[in-house]
Amino acid sequence: xxxxxxxxxxxxxxxxxxxxxxxxxxxxxxxxxxxxxxxxxxxxxxxxxxxxxxxxxxxxxxxxxxxxxxxxxxxxxxxxxxxxxxxxxxxxxxxxxxxxxxxxxxxxxxxxxxxxxxxxxxxxxxxxxxxxxxxxxxxxxxxxxxxxxxxxxxxxx
Numbered sequence: 001x002x003x004x005x006x007x008x009x010x011x012x013x014x015x016x017x018x019x020x021x022x023x024x025x026x027x028x029x030x031x032x033x034x035x036x037x038x039x040x041x042x043x044x045x046x047x048x049x050x051x052x053x054x055x056x057x058x059x060x061x062x063x064x065x066x067x068x069x070x071x072x073x074x075x076x077x078x079x080x081x082x083x084x085x086x087x088x089x090x091x092x093x094x095x096x097x098x099x100x101x102x103x104x105x106x107x108x109x110x111x112x113x114x115x116x117x118x119x120x121x122x123x124x125x126x127x128x129x130x131x132x133x134x135x136x137x138x139x140x141x142x143x144x145x146x147x148x149x150x151x152x153x154x155x156x157x
Contacts, residue, residue: 053127053147056109062102062153069098073129074154077139084138096138099125 047055062070072087072095079087084095103110103125110127128144131137140148148154 049127049141049143050147052109053144054150056106057148057151057153059109060106065098066102067153069095069102070128070148071154073099073138073140074145074148078132078135078137080136081138096125099129099138103127 068088069084072084076084076087081093081096085091085093088095088098125131127141129138129140132139145154149156
């Protein structure tokens with residue numbers, strides 16, 4: 001079983017985004033799953049979501065673009081990727097790809113087992129946002145909002 005690049009979907013868009021920026025991506029298995037993190041992540045699993053999110057953003061502070069992405073979500077709950085992209089000054093539906101990249105960079109903190117999939121956060125950006133497929137709408141999770149507000153990344157209510 002070799003490691004192959006993702007062929008389509010959000011994982012492919014994240015891989016292309018990183019490759020254009022000259023950054024390495026986490027390889028994706030032929031089945032499309034992200035590889036498992038080493039067992040060293042076990043203590044993280046015991047931490048509440050809000051603590052893991054706070055640690056992730058304290059360890060890797062957001063860039064200017066990441067701030068735009070996070071603030072767009074916090075200030076516009078229940079909106080789709082096209083709307084959130086426009087808030088950030090972009091065309092099309094690129095916003096969610098940036099959100100996935102934010103989570104990808106902080107995966108070892110955001111996902112208790114080190115990999116997206118399974119459980120409450122069954123997609124890459126599920127640790128920070130709820131997704132409603134009926135309206136293609138994103139809303140920031142309460143734990144993410146609390147953690148980001150405590151760090152001053154998003155404005156208080």
